[in-house]
Amino acid sequence: MSVEIKKLTHIYSQGTPFEFQALKDIDITIEDGSFVGIIGHTGSGKSTLIQHLNGLLVPTSGTVVVDGLDIFAGKKSDLIQLRHRIGLVFQYPEHQLFEETVYKDVAFGPKNQGLSAAEVDQRVRKSIKMVGLDYDEVKDKSPFELSGGQMRRVAIAGVLAMEPSVLILDEPTAGLDPRGRDEILAQIKTMHQKNKNTVILVSHSMEDIGKLVEKILVMNEGEIVYYDTPNRVFTEIETLEKIGLAVPEVTYLMGKLKKKFPEIREDIFTVEAAKNEILRVIRG
């Protein structure tokens, strides 16, 4: 599904002294089947933006068009239907777990979709496996006796089980150890390649974004700064630093190397690519 964001503006607590404009005239299109990363400083409007995509927040002005349909023009029941197709994993999603067992919690979403018991069962098994947990081991456990990282995986599985065509993840790896982070991101990437679904990933980590996404949306104070491929965005080091962001460490390294080896390329943001480029230059 393609998602078009049209002249979207959102103002919190309008008409009180706490009034705050979180989004200013956002205008972008996210193509079907793409993998988009959203980066921005705290308070830049990332979370506000993604909550509009499945109609959890209603814009002050402007709208969101999904597959040619204006999502705020229809009825409330249409919005509930829409949320079955646009999955949103919130920040710290483990705080939303509530059921007695992991199985029941993951089944909450598919059950709300009105699927048959057999189909729910199959989806639960599949999504628990997808997040790298052992189905037989965790299915009857209470989600509250798991470790933080496992709870996070269960919560993500709860959204994956709905098999959304657009999957939005708000900092899914915040507070996880490096191994857990890499595993979860790798699973998201594999799933994206297999199912060809649209994925929108909000993250603070330039390394993660550089490794995974096809396009980066850079936000600052509720406005779009860049919406382009990582190659192009990560060459704008100065502007990124000005708005409190940075490029991956390895890109800085390549910049320094360039002073010694003028022929080396700078638009590199993964360790793997850097290795190949350095070897290429050394071997001449």
Add this chain to the structure above:
Amino acid sequence: MLKDVTIGQYYPTGSIIHKLDPRTKILFTTAFVVILFFINNLWGYLAVFGLLAIIILMSKIPVGYILRGIKGLVLIILLTVILNLFMTPGTIIASIGPFNITMEGAKIATFMALRLIFLVIGTSVMTLTTSPIDLTDGMEWSMRFIPFVRRFAHELAMMMSIALRFIPTLMEETDRIMKAQKARGANFETGNIISRAKNLIPILVPLFISAFRRADELATAMEARCYRGGENRTRMKQLVFAGRDVAAFVVMFVMVVGLLATTMINIPLLFPV
């Protein structure tokens, strides 16, 4: 829905009312609440209305924002009015089916409604114009005058301030959890009462867990900073009465005397004396 709760919220405008010493505001509000129950005719309520209007204007808080606080009480006020209207014996002035409305009932119903409304507005003006920290300091000071409570004044004030502090936090948390469950296809908008009540489980369970987690974290954070109650505790900011507080006390005195004086008025207004 959640936006309507204004009790315990602080609305900064920097007005002279905001700058008053919290102790002045607490004493003023206490006097106001007590005197409200002595008023026995509409002249008095008219005076209260005028006084509140002036204070609200001075506080620069939008009237609509204050009135929103009453919304949550509409049901209670309505219930009070209806019960008093039909259940009070006296001279019958109208009857609907088997129910009779009496003159006395109409009077009590009106007075009760006015009392409740002014009570809520008066106290919410205090909380809206006083920051939670000031309010607690003021409370702690005032509680020193109540026997038995005096010993726990600090602890009680601390508990109160924590409770006030966490109202918006828990509200935000509720909103977040509701959104997260909505994103998983939960439906809170339609269905009958039983299914709606059942739908609350996915909100209440995470909310309770998070409330306990927050309480636990807060306790740890306070202990880590060597908090051990009010004993020998000194303050960085001492409360001092200023000229405007003296003026407020004069107004308070005039209010008490004036409102007590209205109870002597013998001219009937709407209801017989």
